[in-house]
Structure formats: C-alpha cells, structure tokens
Amino acid sequence: MFSHKEQMKIVIISVMIGSILCLHYLTFPALRYYHAVYRMLFYLPLVLGSLWFGMKGAVYICVSVSVLFLPHAIIQWEWFSVDDFHRFSEGVLYIGIAMILGFLVEREKKKHRALVRVRSLAAVGKAVSEIAHDMKTPLVAIGGFAKQVFKKLEPDNPDRKKLGLVIQETAHLESMVREMLDFGKPVELQFTEIDFNELVSDSVRVAQPIAKENGIELETDLATSLPSVVLDAPRVKQILSNLITNAIEASHAGDRVWVCTSLNSLGVVLEVSDHGDGIAKEYHESIFNPFFSTKREGAGLGLGIVKKIVETHGGDISFSANQEKGVTFTVRLPLRPET
Template structure:
C-alpha cells in the first residue's frame, strides 16, 4: 500500500468519525431514534478500517470513536442500569471491529502466501527446465576438455587455459545443481539424528576452507540435545551453506561461531559471522530466490536453505550482531 494511498484512506476514516460525532453532539439528547441511527453509522468507518488496515485499523477506529464519545456519554449519564445497553453496544462494537480486523488480516496473509507459492512454483518450473537443458552441454564440455588436457604436457602453454575451462565448468555445474535443487520437490528421508553430530561433521568438512581464509571456527554445543527425526543429508546441506557464507563474509583473523541450544519448542542452531553485516532492507529479501549480495552465485542458496528448514517443520531467521556481522538462527521442533 503506497504512502499517499494510505494517508488518503486514513483521511476518509477520520472524516467519517468526525462527521458521526458531530451529528451526535449537534442533536439534542431527547431524539433517541436519531442517536441510535448515528451509533449504527459508527460501524461504517469501523468496517472500512478493518478491511483496509486489518486489526490495527479496527483498534485505531475504535479508540478514535470511544475517546471523543466519552464526554457525550458523561453529560447524558442517567445511571449505570439505564445506560447498561450502551455498554453492551460499545463492547459489541469493539469486539466486531477486532474480529473483522483479524479475519481481514488472516485472509490477506493467506492470499499473499498463495500468490507467493504460485510465483515460486512458476519460477521453480522455469529454473528446472533451464538447468536441465544446461546440464548435458556442461558435462560434455567438461568431459572433452579433460580428455584434451590429458594429452598435453604439464608445461604446455594451453594447459592453464584448459584448466580454467574445467574450473569454470565445474562452477557452472554447481550452479546448475542449485537450480535443480530449487526447482524439484524435496523428498525428505528422515532418520533419528543428533544435531550436534551433524554440525560437527559439517565443521570438519569446512575446516580446510576456513584455514585457507584465515578464519577460526568456534563451537558451543549443548550436550543435552537429544536425537530427533532429520534428513541428515539435507540438514548438512543447510549447515554447510550457512558455514560457507559465514566464512566468506568474515575477514582473516576473525571467528565464525556455531552454537546449539535447547529451547521450549525444540532446538536451535546459530551460525554467526564477523563480516560487514547485511543491510536492514536486504534482510527482508535475503531468502527470496535469485537475491544475492555477492557477485557470484545464483542467489538460490538461502532460498533452498529456507525450503529445507521449513520442510522439517522449522523456520530460519537472521539478526545483526552488536559487534558486527549477522547470525542465522535455525529453529527446529
């Protein structure tokens, strides 16, 4: 909703509330039927506010009506029992507003989720088709280049060029694999796994890359974490992706931290880096397909991570660290 459009709608709500309040205050108290009609008119801005702004809109309209209406009720007060019906009416008014606001927000969230799912399905289908078409030519290029390389001596002037072709082909194949992973539906193969053990294995795999980057990995595992149903291969894919990103983000001499802990609703795995951080506006888009703050890559890595975590019934969040960098936190049931 645009800022100008939002202000216009707020203006309409305020205008309607002021008009109905004006009618109340300008009509003598004895004309009971008119006041009853005016009170019914309050439902118009309430309904509009609920549909336009959800629960917040309903609360805003309710407060905007009730507070200015209190002096009128005070001056016309005839005792609690005589005015009891108006208390019930006010309670019903607020309840209806909150209910409409809640239902409106729920419908909007469901619609957004449905549109997002449809968009991701369309993107996934297109990406999968493109990746499938690229896979065979890349395998042919890599295979033939390796065959030619075998017939060249180590000091041949063209060998470095062919090694570069092989290296770039390997990188492209990895990108194609990411595209295929994003496009195809995942079938989880869950077994009883310990999150600490999975994280430790991924750290062992990542150590050579971390050492070559001059980055240390610090661990803090909760020993009381028990086994739970997890797809070990997919969870390793998640942890390795986050570890690689954290190492790449941290400069030489810095530390990447990996922590596990028990929580009320399950377990958490936190991976923190000491990089330059992620802009606040980018944090909202970081898990979207093809969004990347790096020059290399497809921008699908974190989208796949999110997909795998959610298939396990969990969710992933990120937040900025006070000392710099960011933390990715995985919550699993």
C-alpha cells in the same frame, strides 16, 4: 511510509470519522435517536479500516474513535441510567467487533500470502528445473573438454591461465545448475538415526578451510547430552553448509562465526551466528525467495533450499539481528519425524 493508495484510504476513513463526529457534536444531545443512528455509522470506518489495514487498522480506529468521542460521551453521561448502560455496552461491542474483524482479516491475508508463495514457488521451481536441465549437458561438455585441453598445454603456455579461468567459471556454473536442479525437485527425505552434534562437527570441519582462507574463525558451542535424532543426514548437512557459507561470506577477516546446538521442548536447535554487516530491513521479506541475492556471484537459492528442507522435516527457520553486529539464523528441527 504509506503508498499513495494507502494514503487515500486513510483520508477516506478520517473523513468518515470526522463527519460522524461532527454530526454528534453539532446535534443537540437530547436528540437521542439521532445519536443512536450516528453511533451505528461508526461501524462503517471500522469495517473499512479492518479490511484495508487488518488488526493495526482496527486498533487505530478503535482508539481514535474512543478518544475523540469521549467528550461527547461525558456530555451525555446521566449517572448510570439505562441509556448510559446502552452506550457503554455498544462501546464494548464496538471494540469486540474491531478485534475479531482485525484478527480474521489478518488470518485470511496470511493464508492468501502463503498460498501465493506456494503457487509461485511451484511455478518458479518448474521453470528453473527445465532451464537447469537443458544447461547441464553443454556445461559438463565445456568443462570436460576444457580440462582435456588444459592438461595438454605446456606449463608456460600463456593460454593455460585463460583456460584455467574457463574451467573455474564452468565449475561455478555447474554448481549453480546443480542447485537449480535441486531446487526444482521435491525434497524426499531418507531418515536415519544420527548424532546431531557429530553431524554439525563434520560440516564445520568441511567448512574450516574456506573459513581459514577468508581469515575467519569458525567456532562451535555444542550442547552436551543431546539425544540422538532421526533426520535426513545429507539434507541437514546441506542446511549447515548453506548457513555456514552465508555466514562466512557475510563476515570480514578476523571475524568469528559461531555454530551452536541446543535442545528445546520441540527438538534440536541449530544456530549459525556471524558478525557481518547483517541483513538490511528492506531485504527481510525477500531473503528466502528463490533468486534473491545481493552477491555478485550468488544464485540466491541457498536459503530457499534450506527453508524447503527444514519445513519438509517439520521444523522452522528464522533469523534475527545480533545485538552488536551481524545476524543469527536459527533452525528448529523435531527429534524424529511425525508418524
């Protein structure tokens, strides 16, 4: 659960708290000035714990120090004397500082993670588009020439099947390269006023043949009376196509995939839900990362592109495990771009 480094940190904090508590319990209660200094020492593990473990660390330290110190506080209790009031306000201050420290550290960590992600995405995007650009021309040539030779071969030629495979695999590589090129480019949106449900229905219609081929029922549950929205229609279709394809790929024959729309206070909501095997917990942090894929032939760019398009629209995307089985991806998009 904890790495070796984290275990060491926990030991350091525990030893500090233990030593301070020993000082308290082994010093005669009447030596108030000593106890006042020892109480101040509690800030050391608190600061370290908050810095190392954020809000969780701060809360754990606060609770354990309070519980372990309670018997001593009871021994020193003088029925509402000035000293009692001092000790009580010190305790409140201690908890307050712990919460503020934990909150600030957590916020900084989040900002740092976002910055690292943006920087690494930009670097990956640049490298990917350079590679994809160099791969595109030879791939188009291979595919084109293979098709020409394929057409000239007699139907009973034994090499026809092999060449068919070359064409199929080249087409697959070409589509991966197209995705990689798309990933490297900044998303520029062309806004138009559209009927969101119609757009969803179109995308579902396009995906129906693949769903059928895999024995999957693709169903829709569209909200009535959705207002018209101002979005980039082809890009939103890209979102739908990627999410529906993933849902179909995750499903087993006989399963159902649902595509639903609704309205909330911020805009339109799109949900794509399947009854597949779901996403393992250890992959939760990675699925939106470029090139993360658990599929033999997956480029691992679909969700990265989807996230980029959604965020460029000012929306957000999340996913959650379904109660029985599978996963639901939820996309929230504003009704119109912010001006």
